Amino acid sequence: MTASLIDGKAHAAKLRADVRHQATRLLQEYGLQPGLAIVLVGSDPASDVYVRNKVRQAAEAGLASLEHRLPTETSEAELLALIEQLNGDPAVHGILVQLPLPAHINESKVIHAIAPSKDVDGFHPINVGQLSAGQETLIPCTPYGVLLLLRNTLPSLEGLHAVIVGRSNIVGKPMAQLLLSEHCTVTLTHSRTRNLANVVRGADIVIAAVGKPRLVRGDWIKPGACVIDVGINRVVENGEPYLVGDVAFNEVVEIAGAITPVPGGVGPMTIACLLRNTLIAACGSRGITLSNAL
Numbered sequence: 001m002t003a004s005l006i007d008g009k010a011h012a013a014k015l016r017a018d019v020r021h022q023a024t025r026l027l028q029e030y031g032l033q034p035g036l037a038i039v040l041v042g043s044d045p046a047s048d049v050y051v052r053n054k055v056r057q058a059a060e061a062g063l064a065s066l067e068h069r070l071p072t073e074t075s076e077a078e079l080l081a082l083i084e085q086l087n088g089d090p091a092v093h094g095i096l097v098q099l100p101l102p103a104h105i106n107e108s109k110v111i112h113a114i115a116p117s118k119d120v121d122g123f124h125p126i127n128v129g130q131l132s133a134g135q136e137t138l139i140p141c142t143p144y145g146v147l148l149l150l151r152n153t154l155p156s157l158e159g160l161h162a163v164i165v166g167r168s169n170i171v172g173k174p175m176a177q178l179l180l181s182e183h184c185t186v187t188l189t190h191s192r193t194r195n196l197a198n199v200v201r202g203a204d205i206v207i208a209a210v211g212k213p214r215l216v217r218g219d220w221i222k223p224g225a226c227v228i229d230v231g232i233n234r235v236v237e238n239g240e241p242y243l244v245g246d247v248a249f250n251e252v253v254e255i256a257g258a259i260t261p262v263p264g265g266v267g268p269m270t271i272a273c274l275l276r277n278t279l280i281a282a283c284g285s286r287g288i289t290l291s292n293a294l
């Protein structure tokens with residue numbers, strides 16, 4: 001059996017078109033244009049690509065995007081002052097500080113400084129707590145995108161065993177919370193997990209968010225399982241640069257029921273969800289309920 005391909009690029013294009021449609025109505029009916037501020041400290045080339053993509057796609061979806069590029073030697077106090085200014089700016093509804101930050105800046109302090117209502121990454125402890133309590137909140141973009149792909153691929157998530165490989169605050173942990181809310185049975189695995197391959201063999205849904213090229217092999221996969229590859233790894237093979245996931249795609253595609261490619265899987269959904277979160281935050285700032293008012 002060959003797995004069906006989950007086309008993240010196409011799903012993301014639909015989601016962006018929906019954001020654009022709703023942003024147009026917001027502007028017409030309420031005179032409100034959602035604004036996203038993206039802060040990049042330093043000049044990591046990969047971050048540079050993401051930030052450029054985010055700014056372009058925000059503009060295409062009818063959002064105002066404001067880019068703040070700061071030099072690597074920016075002090076923590078300077079960054080916190082910028083966040084304070086953005087928190088108080090009524091034209092800014094979403095703030096994203098690109099991670100990782102340079103080593104001399106305390107990431108946790110920065111995340112705490114962002115107003116929870118503008119935290120479109122969903123990383124602030126208030127939003128993390130709300131997500132874990134099953135309350136409505138701004139959901140981290142990558143797990144949000146993965147959830148939308150799963151809902152589109154599987155008839156129901158209820159009662160399925162989801163194994164997540166990776167327990168980071170930005171992907172693995174919030175993914176576990178979201179899937180619990182969907183009534184999956186969730187196993188969160190990490191670098192100390194014993195017999196990882198055996199744990200993954202029990203999964204109806206596998207989510208790989210590790211940062212290790214092709215860690216998840218074909219013989220780890222239950223036939224017919226749904227495999228979501230979050231990993232983005234830059235490798236050079238035969239002298240050529242490639243983007244590969246955390247899943248050995250060529251092996252797993254023969255066993256799984258459905259699989260996301262890299263590139264063109266989760267990545268484009270992450271950006272589309274960031275735009276959607278900005279729209280949600282803008283509506284929230286005026287007490288407009290997205291589903292009711294639009």
Ligand SMILES: NC(=O)C1=CN([C@@H]2O[C@H](COP(=O)(O)OP(=O)(O)OC[C@H]3O[C@@H](n4cnc5c(N)ncnc54)[C@H](OP(=O)(O)O)[C@@H]3O)[C@@H](O)[C@H]2O)C=CC1
Pocket residue numbers: 142165166167168169170171172189190191192193196209210211212215230231232233266267268270
């Ligand atoms: N497509 C997208 O939109 C996005 C993609 N990414 C990509 O997803 C991947 C993961 O990112 P992120 O969550 O930030 O990564 P982190 O480095 O923060 O976390 C990696 C996790 O993987 C675990 N891990 C490491 N090695 C192994 C192993 N051999 N077996 C099992 N678990 C292991 C770690 O375990 P431990 O906790 O024990 O150290 C940790 O929990 C990266 O490739 C990143 O580029 C990230 C964000 C968005």
Ligand SMILES: Nc1nc(=O)c2c([nH]1)NC[C@@H]1CN(c3ccc(C(=O)N[C@@H](CCC(=O)O)C(=O)O)cc3)C=[N+]21
Pocket residue numbers: 049050053096097098099100121141142232243262263264265266267268270271
């Ligand atoms: N505050 C913060 N929020 C983030 O959400 C965040 C972050 N920091 N730091 C880095 C990670 C990584 N991330 C990606 C987003 C899009 C693609 C993406 O669009 N990928 C394309 C390929 C892009 C390419 O060719 O490089 C794809 O998979 O098709 C990838 C990775 C968001 N992150």
